Amino acid sequence: xxxxxTLLSQGSGTGTVLGALLLxxxxxxxxxxYSSRDEGNNYPPGPKxxxxxxxxxxxxxxxxxxxxCELSKQYGSVYTVHFGPKKVLILSGYKTVKQALVNLSExxxxxDVTPIFHDFNQGYGIVFSNGENWREMRRFALSSLxxxxxxxxxxxxxxxxxxxxxxxxxxxxxxxxxxxxxxxxMAVSNVISDIIFSTRFEYSNTKLHHIVQRSHxxxxxxxxxxxxxxxxxxxxxxxxxxxxxxxxxxxxAFKQSxxxxxxxxxxxxxxxxxxxxxxxxxxQQKEEESGKTDSLYNxxxxxxxxxxxxxxxxxxxxxxxxxxxxxxxxxxxxxxxVQDEIDRVIGGRQPVVEDRKILPYTDAVIHETQRxxxxxxxxxxxxxxxxxxxxxxxxxxxxxxxxxxxxVLRDENEWETPDSFNPNHFLNxxxxxxxxxxxxxxxxxxxxxPGEGLARMELFLFFTSLLQHFRFTPPPGVSExxxxxxxxxxxxxxxxxxxxxxxxxx
Numbered sequence: 001x002x003x004x005x006t007l008l009s010q011g012s013g014t015g016t017v018l019g020a021l022l023l024x025x026x027x028x029x030x031x032x033x034y035s036s037r038d039e040g041n042n043y044p045p046g047p048k049x050x051x052x053x054x055x056x057x058x059x060x061x062x063x064x065x066x067x068x069c070e071l072s073k074q075y076g077s078v079y080t081v082h083f084g085p086k087k088v089l090i091l092s093g094y095k096t097v098k099q100a101l102v103n104l105s106e107x108x109x110x111x112d113v114t115p116i117f118h119d120f121n122q123g124y125g126i127v128f129s130n131g132e133n134w135r136e137m138r139r140f141a142l143s144s145l146x147x148x149x150x151x152x153x154x155x156x157x158x159x160x161x162x163x164x165x166x167x168x169x170x171x172x173x174x175x176x177x178x179x180x181x182x183x184x185x186m187a188v189s190n191v192i193s194d195i196i197f198s199t200r201f202e203y204s205n206t207k208l209h210h211i212v213q214r215s216h217x218x219x220x221x222x223x224x225x226x227x228x229x230x231x232x233x234x235x236x237x238x239x240x241x242x243x244x245x246x247x248x249x250x251x252x253a254f255k256q257s258x259x260x261x262x263x264x265x266x267x268x269x270x271x272x273x274x275x276x277x278x279x280x281x282x283x284q285q286k287e288e289e290s291g292k293t294d295s296l297y298n299x300x301x302x303x304x305x306x307x308x309x310x311x312x313x314x315x316x317x318x319x320x321x322x323x324x325x326x327x328x329x330x331x332x333x334x335x336x337x338v339q340d341e342i343d344r345v346i347g348g349r350q351p352v353v354e355d356r357k358i359l360p361y362t363d364a365v366i367h368e369t370q371r372x373x374x375x376x377x378x379x380x381x382x383x384x385x386x387x388x389x390x391x392x393x394x395x396x397x398x399x400x401x402x403x404x405x406x407x408v409l410r411d412e413n414e415w416e417t418p419d420s421f422n423p424n425h426f427l428n429x430x431x432x433x434x435x436x437x438x439x440x441x442x443x444x445x446x447x448x449x450p451g452e453g454l455a456r457m458e459l460f461l462f463f464t465s466l467l468q469h470f471r472f473t474p475p476p477g478v479s480e481x482x483x484x485x486x487x488x489x490x491x492x493x494x495x496x497x498x499x500x501x502x503x504x505x506x
Contacts, residue, residue: 042394044089046080047071054082054232061225063489065377065406068092072407078391084232088381088400092407094414094438100382100390101403101445107388109446112381112400114231116222116243120250125304126450127312127380136296137305140283141450144276148195156353158194159458162187163350163465169203170470170502177475177499180325185212185318191458192313196306197260198274207256211310214249219315221246222491253310254303261302277306309451316375317455319494320441323373324366324463326495327421329472330483334423338362339505342468351464353457359464360433364426366459370441372421375492377406379443405440414438421485470502 047055059067059081071081072092079090091097100108110130113121117128126137148154166187170178186208190200193211201208221227221242230240237243264277273279280302287295328335341361342351356363382401387394395401410418415425415438428434442449449455466472474483487493 042392044078044080044393044395045075046082046090047075049082052085054084054086056084056232059083061228064223064228065404065489068378068402068404069407069410072404078393084229086232086400088402089395091401091403094408094411094440096391097403097405097408097440098437098444100401101443101447104388104390105445107385108382108401110383110385111447112383114381115234115237116227116231116246119243119247121304121308122300124300125308127308129304130383133296133301137301138450140280141276141305141309144279145195145451145454147279148275155191155195155454155457156461159191159461160350160352160465162190162194162200163462165190165203166462167465167469170466171504173502175501175503177501179497179499180322181216181318182209182212184321184325185216185314187462188318188321188458189215189310189314191454192310194275195313195454196276196309197257197264198278199260211253211256212314214253215311215314218246218249218311219492220488220490220494223489250307253307257303257306276309277302280305312449313451313454315492317458319375319492320370320373320455320459321462322495323375324369324459325466325472325500326483326485326498327369327372328467329474329500330480330485331421332473332480334365334421335467335472338365338467339471342464346468348468351461351468353460355464356460360427360431361423362464362467363433363460364423366463367426367436367439368421368423370459371409371415371425371439373493374406374409374487375441376443377404377493379403379405380447382447403443405443408438408440411438466502469505471505473501473503475499475501 047058049055050057058071068081068090069092072079072090077091077093077096079092081088081090091100111128111134113123113128113130121128123129123133124137126134126141129137166183169183169186183203186201186203189208189211194200201211224242226240226242227246230236230243261277261281264274265281268278268281268285270282270285273282280297284295284297284302287297328338338361341359345358346355379402382403384395384397384399384401386397388397389395408414412418414436416422417425426433426436426439442452442455474480483498484496486496488496
């Protein structure tokens with residue numbers, strides 16, 4: 001079975017997990033009767049599950065999103081799949097995902113907090129919380145991002161300044177092949193660090209390296225087979241080494257942010273907040289002075305919210321930036337057209353956010369990179385807040401729901417060439433940029449990414465500045481055809497390990 005083969009391919013550590021699972025299977029087979037109970041004709045269809053294992057025998061946990069997209073061809077845009085004993089509703093295709101996340105945003109608006117995310121968030125923060133805690137922390141984050149991130153001149157200045165340091169870092173390689181992972185991640189991390197802490201790190205700073213490495217490792221481990229199995233069978237935690245590594249990484253991140261926060265507290269001025277952390281500390285201070293004992297502005301929410309913003313604000317944006325450079329090296333004719341537009345329209349001056357309106361082809365290439373790269377194929381799981389009807393089916397309250405963003409960004413009914421990198425998806429016949437409703441890389445509805453505006457600003461300014469100064473090529477002896485666009489699957493989809501040359505333009 002594909003499931004067994006996937007497990008065995010993970011090595012001896014997973015062999016231990018497999019042994020534990022098989023032991024649990026024997027116990028369960030003798031103690032309970034697990035079957036796909038008939039819930040009536042009004043419940044979404046799906047493959048018949050096995051006792052305890054559910055549908056794991058037909059899923060490839062190394063490429064879960066691809067397995068689910070394939071099953072949607074057989075069972076439709078709304079279907080049920082069993083991850084072990086847990087029943088999950090899968091939503092596929094633009095129309096169905098939009099109906100649930102946008103038109104029924106309240107009904108599908110809760111987060112299904114899986115064990116691995118509960119282990120270190122414990123219901124605090126933004127991304128993996130619900131109820132009043134989520135509402136308050138999201139309000140705080142959106143308000144703070146508006147003040148220090150989105151829609152403000154200061155955020156553009158922070159990104160513009162960081163582009164200079166990133167270009168200097170690329171220049172150090174003198175046109176020789178290098179890996180883009182660390183420089184891109186450091187640049188994006190510095191932007192969110194400045195917005196949160198009003199702190200920037202030199203690229204040589206080991207603290208910044210540790211921030212980037214921890215985030216990158218956790219993103220990879222979240223999508224690992226063993227962690228997926230842990231989310232289905234929480235009792236196997238003692239056997240899951242990756243769970244311990246993730247939690248330890250988060251503890252280290254909390255410890256590092258605590259050191260920075262201690263320094264901020266010493267110089268905190270309630271009348272002049274320097275960043276998001278200051279805003280939180282000022283609010284915390286006010287509520288303590290008022291005698292409020294049940295304030296949500298506590299230490300756990302501070303650390304979890306900062307950790308959520310760092311994670312959401314770093315990995316997906318840095319990964320998308322890396323995809324954009326790889327795709328330019330892969331398709332030199334597209335790269336040349338972008339550079340021609342930049343040269344012709346803005347020349348050698350520093351790009352600004354307003355230039356997006358006068359660089360339609362460049363903007364289309366950035367959007368197409370986000371669509372094609374499909375960085376977050378599964379989205380984070382949702383949960384229904386009440387009984388709700390969707391596409392003629394009755395979905396019970398508390399149902400775990402997985403919207404397949406990959407199926408939206410590659411929907412054959414919405415995109416002319418869904419599996420090809422084609423900037424014309426975002427251009428009309430006159431060469432003007434056009435918005436597409438099925439463009440949902442940041443999700444949609446109630447749980448849409450709160451940092452979408454900041455991420456869009458970063459991608460535009462970093463991409464245009466880099467293309468203005470460098471031509472990206474494969475290493476010597478490697479042809480464009482040999483550049484691999486197959487993603488490395490984790491919680492996000494990263495480019496396969498590769499090197500590029502950043503050749504300075506004259």
